[in-house]
Amino acid sequence: xxxxxxxxxxxxxxxxxxxxxxxxxxxxxxxxxxxxxxxxxxxxxxxxxxxxxxxxxxxxxxxxxxxxxxxxxxxxxxxxxxxxxxxxxxxxx
Numbered sequence: 303x304x305x306x307x308x309x310x311x312x313x314x315x316x317x318x319x320x321x322x323x324x325x326x327x328x329x330x331x332x333x334x335x336x337x338x339x340x341x342x343x344x345x346x347x348x349x350x351x352x353x354x355x356x357x358x359x360x361x362x363x364x365x366x367x368x369x370x371x372x373x374x375x376x377x378x379x380x381x382x383x384x385x386x387x388x389x390x391x392x393x394x395x
Contacts, residue, residue, distance in 0.1 A: 311341070311350035321360065
């Protein structure tokens, strides 16, 4: 294979080393996520991941996760609103 192909497409091992993802996570993404940027070369699950597309894919996922963070109210906010509305909240009263 040419060096330009090898520079562009990473093996699963190279992705684990470069991006800190586990092998299991990568194979799970390949199996379950149709947007994951990979190709299969050969008849035996010989996967390659496009390095630039992976960086874009990861940044989109990171951006989505950071924008959809759950906001947890402070103790002052909870106390100022009164009691907690949960079935077990009054169990100890």
